[in-house]
Amino acid sequence: MKSLGILLIVLLLGSLFSCFKRFDRSGTAWAPGSFSSNGERIYFSSSSERGERITYTGGPNTGMMMTGGLLACASCHGTNARGGKHLMHMQVMDSSDIRWVKLEHEEEEEHLGYDMDDFRMAVIEGQHPDGKSLKQDMPRWNIGEEDLLDLANYLKSLL
């Protein structure tokens, strides 16, 4: 009985520790050359060669605190930026194809495809070029202008 108690305490401490580790990503380091461009790095890791973490607010409501910076564009838009439906936290996430070729030629009545200003508004303010708010599933990003340009250039390189 006593050893069971000790086992429980060890398990509890272990899971607490792994929680802390999950939320502390400041130690994540990437070797030079892990990514072929800063834009690619941002897309996959929400971190920039400029040494800044790219943080966000909002994002899917999971009932957990999700503002710790656990997500990157690739988490939802996929490794090829083509988006699509997938399950995230037991909910269906329907994310857009954000390859630049797609954004640029997005055909809707209200607007004629993305330019850099539209991209900035979508990523930072969560506003679609037609003026409507993007769903809350799409986080609002705190990202500097140079990093945003790098990110756009990366999306332009995807065919």
Ligand code: HEC
């Ligand atoms: C937690 C999931 C999630 C993450 C992470 C995420 N997005 Fe999104 N994003 C979405 C969803 C879902 C939509 C569709 C929103 C809608 O339909 O209103 C979207 C929409 C967009 C759009 C608008 C596309 C259009 O067709 O108008 C752009 C641009 C975009 N995301 C860029 C990004 C970039 C760049 C990143 C990384 C910095 C990122 N997203 C990270 C979920 C995410």
